Each structure stands twice: as structure tokens, then as C-alpha cells.
């Protein structure tokens with residue numbers, strides 16, 4: 445059965461993956477992984493079997509607690525575990541899958557995803573379907589679980605996830621342990637290993653950690669210097685930061701785009717120049733902790749709820765930090781979009797266009813149109829209600845439009861239809877209700893210039 449039409453071979457909706465206990469042993473030389481994933485599931489209906497996504501790794505053994513006659517079958521994308529007696533709806537089972545191999549990124553329509561070796565270390569970048577390259581999982585964005593992660597690996601490396609870990613010596617190896625208690629979908633679980641230095645930073649009361657290779661201290665310190673101010677600005681606009689900490693990893697290798705993981709932003713050394721040139725990307729990845737990571741999507745169709753909001757957060761940060769106003773940026777981006785093909789539905793862009801820049805920008809413009817319509821204070825109150833009500837949950841576009849109407853006490857159907865469902869680009873509303881200063885002509889020309897020159901690099 446297809447659970448998410450954007451990723452038709454992923455996931456199994458017949459059970460919930462409640463908790464993963466991942467016990468990994470990894471040797472960097474030869475990229476050799478041996479592991480056991482112990483997964484607690486709960487049946488959503490009567491089931492005789494449960495399927496887990498796993499790609500490129502070989503399963504040697506499956507044990508189901510209390511069911512010695514359970515069996516398994518592996519194909520190139522799935523491990524299907526069959527129980528000797530069916531589970532009834534609500535029943536739980538504990539399934540231990542032992543597997544090994546040399547993990548590789550998988551080739552997808554979105555490029556190479558998942559576990560990838562670096563020059564010295566590794567990165568996991570899974571959105572949307574890379575998680576099965578390193579552990580068997582129910583690989584759906586709506587499927588949120590808790591995790592325990594133990595990683596034994598070569599000494600001299602930092603092992604980083606989106607949670608604070610502990611390190612112990614185990615013979616000649618280092619044994620790292622992490623507990624991730626906040627509900628996390630498989631695509632946002634990450635593992636980063638590298639010869640990183642760690643710097644602790646205070647982010648407006650949120651513990652922050654900066655991991656970077658030796659030699660990049662100054663560039664990293666300069667380019668992430670404003671992270672605490674961003675944290676304050678976003679907490680004020682979007683509500684309290686949802687996670688116990690925030691970690692930044694900068695890889696020595698260049699990365700195509702920065703990206704978000706749970707409690708973490710990942711950047712390549714090419715994204716930091718010590719002059720803050722890509723400040724908007726730092727803001728973008730931080731904003732994903734509210735939009736995408738805490739408030740997640742029920743299906744990939746709703747990706748604008750992640751990317752449009754994170755893009756709008758770039759404009760919110762620009763305005764809060766005294767640079768271009770959100771309104772000025774909206775006008776400039778509107779002019780840019782008007783020159784591009786108008787053949788994309790933000791509310792359902794299709795899998796090939798789900799990461800298209802127009803989803804990001806037009807999604808942000810839809811939010812700005814809403815802000816112009818309802819006014820500044822009601823708009824930000826709505827965003828805070830959104831992150832509060834759906835904290836750690838999953839949402840659809842209909843959830844957002846319903847909450848917006850509920851909070852505004854007004855019908856907003858035609859506004860949302862024009863911005864999210866129609867392909868033609870609407871004009872921005874005139875915005876009588878808001879106080880933000882409209883951009884001057886000079887500011888607009890300058891911004892349009894800057895916006896037309898921008899690259900499309902963001903995750």
C-alpha cells in the first residue's frame with residue numbers, strides 16, 4: 445500500500461515505530477558498519493508482518509521477543525518480518541535486526557541521499573529518503589519516534605547527533621551514547637563523524653555547540669556569532685525554541701547545500717567565509733527547528749510548511765537585525781518569481797519539484813500575503829499558536845489554513861487558494877493593517893538586484 449505518493453516505496457502504515465535502539469560499530473577505514481537495530485513497534489491494525497526500509501546493507505538475523513518462530517525476508521529495499529501469530533491492533537512487539545555492510549548513499553530523483561563518506565569522516569543527509577542507508581526504519585515523515593544510539597568507532601573523532609552524548613573508552617575504540625527523547629522522524633535523525641573541535645556557545649539561554657575542523661575556528665566563530673540573536677528573534681516571533689540544545693556541524697568538505705537535522709544544522713566549509721555572506725542560510729536552518737523538525741509534515745506534499753516558513757524566517761531575521769524589511773524582500777522576490785514559469789502548485793508541487801526554489805519563495809510570499817492581510821501582531825500570534833499547538837506533531841496545509849481562519853476570525857479561503865493552490869502568481873495585498881515600513885524605491889531596486897543575483901543554495 446502506498447503511504448506517501450511522493451515516496452511510493454517508503455514506509456508501512458500498519459504499525460507505528462515507537463522507539464529505535466541503534467547499536468552501531470563503525471570502522472572508518474573501509475567504511476565498515478555492523479549494527480543491531482532493536483525496534484519497538486505498535487500495530488495500528490491486525491498485522492501478520494511488518495516491513496522496514498533498508499537499502500544496501502545485509503541482514504543476517506532477526507529476533508522477535510517472545511516469538512521464536514518469526515521469520516524474515518529481505519529484498520533490495522525492504523526487510524519484511526513475519527510473526528508466527530498475528531499482532532492485534534494496539535499490540536506491541538520488539539524486533540531486533542542485525543545487519544552489516546559498507547553503507548553508501550542511495551541514488552534518488554533528489555540526488556544522492558543518506559550515509560556518505562567524507563574525506564575524513566562521514567555525514568548523514570537523508571531528506572527525504574536517505575535514512576534506510578544506515579538503519580532499518582519506517583521511513584515516513586509522519587512517523588516520529590524516540591531513539592537511543594550507541595556508536596563504537598575509532599578514537600580521535602567526534603561523533604555528533606542532535607543530542608548531547610557521552611564518550612567512554614571501550615578497548616581501543618571510543619563508545620558514544622546518545623538519547624533522543626523528542627519525537628523524531630527517521631529522515632531527521634543524523635550521525636556526523638569527523639576530526640572536529642567542539643566549542644560551547646550560549647544561544648540566548650539555549651545550550652549551543654559548534655563542531656568544526658581545526659583551522660576553521662575563526663571563520664566559524666565569525667559566521668555563527670549572530671546565532672544567539674537569531675535564537676532570541678525567532679523565540680519572540682515563533683515561540684520558545686523546541687529542543688534541549690542546538691548543534692552546528694561544519695564539515696571540512698564542501699557541501700552542495702546546508703541542511704537541517706533534529707536539533708542540528710549542517711554546513712560545508714564552503715558555506716562559511718568569515719564575512720557572514722550566507723547569514724540567511726544560518727537563519728534558515730535554525731528556523732527549521734520550529735518549522736519541519738518540531739512541527740513536521742504529515743506527507744511530503746506539504747513541504748512548503750517547512751521550506752516556505754524557513755524562507756520567511758530568513759526575511760524575519762533580516763528585518764529584526766535592521767537589514768532589509770520582510771516587505772522589501774517580499775517585493776523583490778515577487779518580482780523575481782513573476783519572471784519565472786508559473787506552473788507550480790505550492791500546496792502540491794509533486795515529488796520532482798518539492799525542493800524547487802519556487803516552493804520556498806512562493807511559500808514565504810504566501811505567509812507575507814497573510815501578514816499583510818491580518819496585520820503584524822495577529823500574524824505572529826498565529827505562528828506562535830501553530831508551533832505550540834502542533835509541537836512535535838505533524839500537520840497538513842489544511843491544518844494551517846484552518847488555524848489561520850480560526851485565529852483571524854475571518855474567511856481566508858480565497859487568499860490561500862490564490863497563493864497555495866493556483867499556479868498563477870497573485871499580487872501582494874495592499875496591506876493597510878500593518879505597520880512595517882514599506883521599502884523605498886532605492887531600497888527596492890537594490891533588493892531586486894541582490895535577489896536576482898542570489899544562488900539557490902539552501903536546504
Ligand SMILES: [Zn+2]
Pocket residue numbers: 728732750751754902903
Ligand atoms: Zn530548508
